[in-house]
Amino acid sequence: MTRMTGKNRKTALLAAGLVAAASLALSACGTGGGDDSGKPVVDVSTDAGTQKAATVLDKPFAKPDVVLTDTHGKKFDLREQTKGRPTLIYFGYTHCPDVCPLTMSNIAVAKKALPKAEQDKLRVVFVTTDPDRDTPAVLGKWLKAQDPDFIGLTGDFAKIQGAARSIGISIEPTTKDKNGKLVSMHGTQVIAFSPKTDGGYLLYGEDATVDDYTKDLPKIIKGERP
DSSP states (O other): OOOOOHHHHHHHHHHHHHHHHHHHOOEEGGGSSSOOSSOOOOOOOOSOOOSOOOEEEEEEEEOOOOEEEETTSOEEEHHHHTTTSOEEEEEEOTTOSSHHHHHHHHHHHHHHTSOHHHHHHOEEEEEESOTTTOOHHHHHHHHHTTOTTOEEEEOOHHHHHHHHHHTTOOBOOOEEOTTSOEEOEEOOOEEEEOTTTOEEEEEEOTTOOHHHHHHHHHHHHHTOOO
């Protein structure tokens, strides 16, 4: 039986704490400034990348076992149709004026730095937290401006919420704020899934930059740790 040293125990507890915090962190994207037209933000975060943006999860998440609707109005089995592919999953909504479009823009720019063959392997999945407004057509138009190969999924809110919860991300139904503006409260983490195991083994927070993703994507393509 392997004994856990004090240092290892502290590291394990820290990792567990990070995951717990991630599952509880909610961002009211709609309460920020900016345009609420649903148009994607074209800016990207170009600040210097952190030394290590990703949190490596000791116990990887299983990929959500859920069937939703893609931007073409077809059923999309998330687990089956991304099986064996390096996959990034993010929960957000198209009317978000700040964090959601910025995150997707950062990933889109980093993806373009990959060789074409590696770009074709990567799956980037954006699951809406605001399905009443984010119809397949709305999602398709929004994501096309980010990267036409990004996968957009919508469907029943309860199913989406359950899928998010299965990978430690909290989301709440869209509500109106004190000004009557519709907002969606949701966790802003990106989870990376390995093509080797299909397990979600890396977690990125909303502060991850283009540089962070540019450095890490080649490793993620191979299912390696950054």
